[in-house]
């Protein structure tokens with residue numbers, strides 16, 4: 001039994017009021033039009049009392065609805081969303097075509113369990129995904145629910161296909177919080193502290209993070225990361241024990257860091273030399289975020305396995321891996337699958353997403369709005385008022401980071417400028433995320449954001465950074 005009673009749907013115009021005592025909470029419908037803060041704070045308090053504390057959150061606003069680049073709270077606040085649910089609702093909140101496709105599918109078939117039969121939306125989704133894969137060899141799919149599950153599926157595939165056990169990940173990488181992916185996530189210890197022992201056989205090699213380690217010299221940084229990887233294969237995990245190297249094509253949670261131009265090609269060569277599989281995690285960088293359908297297209301490299309999630313269905317939970325048929329066919333029937341894997345409604349939403357990409361020229365908009373955002377951030381970097389704070393402006397498309405300090409501007413581990421700017425942005429009506437152990441803000445807008453909305457964002461970011469600079 002739940003410790004509280006949730007009323008049947010509250011009639012329009014009434015509010016849910018939460019009362020929490022030490023032992024239990026009750027929610028009731030009220031006609032109270034009471035002060036806005038009270039309504040909001042009672043729901044937020046209810047969430048604080050009953051949702052696992054292990055979930056950290058940016059704000060205690062209670063979201064009621066979303067449309068395009070904005071979300072609206074139960075207290076009537078309109079917020080410009082530069083998080084898009086951490087790179088998920090890439091085509092904007094409640095994109096009308098995606099919503100319609102999901103609504104239609106709900107009336108036809110909600111759950112077509114993959115171990116029971118094929119279901120049409122999933123097959124149609126594959127049909128539409130095939131021509132946009134970054135390499136023709138990527139022709140066989142497995143769908144899952146979350147990014148972490150898909151990462152784990154890629155590791156299962158690599159182990160089975162190579163008969164080897166070990167996995168090399170990159171320092172600073174984020175691959176998830178499940179029991180398996182916790183061991184692979186190396187962006188912050190908070191994701192694994194207190195949960196050990198983690199799965200064995202995972203080794204971390206440096207990601208070429210040019211600003212932090214080589215003060216802007218991308219070639220030195222790339223050379224060094226490749227050397228470290230080669231040393232790892234000589235000293236820690238022998239090639240014959242190494243199933244895969246998994247890399248976020250653009251480091252996400254670790255700081256929105258694109259690798260130097262030659263890095264992935266050189267990793268590919270190492271993989272080819274030793275029969276190691278190259279897995280690219282495009283969970284955050286995929287589906288147009290970087291200005292190409294997949295970030296790997298910027299680098300011209302063939303992955304053996306690619307991991308997808310987030311943007312694939314604009315908010316519906318679905319993830320997947322794609323690889324070569326000859327590798328995928330090594331898995332015995334029954335070894336893969338799961339109750340909700342590749343849900344039919346999510347697949348229908350995914351189909352609408354891919355249609356929208358074509359019909360609405362999404363990538364053209366990303367290019368134009370990316371330039372606008374970079375102009376604004378470079379302006380802050382050059383400005384006398386704020387330039388001293390800013391260490392690096394980087395990213396691809398609309399996967400963009402602003403790092404405060406670092407490099408020649410000094411140590412910025414655990415720095416607080418980013419979170420101070422973030423707080424000011426939220427006060428001014430814009431949601432934005434920090435990221436990484438270094439002092440970094442990341443910008444993840446709607447890929448269909450308008451010029452005016454981007455200008456609004458640039459104004460808020462500029463004002464916020466200037467205020468923090470003034471306050472010292």
Ligand SMILES: Cc1ncc(COP(=O)(O)O)c(C=O)c1O
Pocket residue numbers: 086145146147148149151174175176177248252253281282283284285309
């Ligand atoms: C690159 C990358 N991989 C994997 C994951 C894990 O995805 P999920 O949170 O859906 O499990 C994330 C989530 O942010 C991610 O950014």
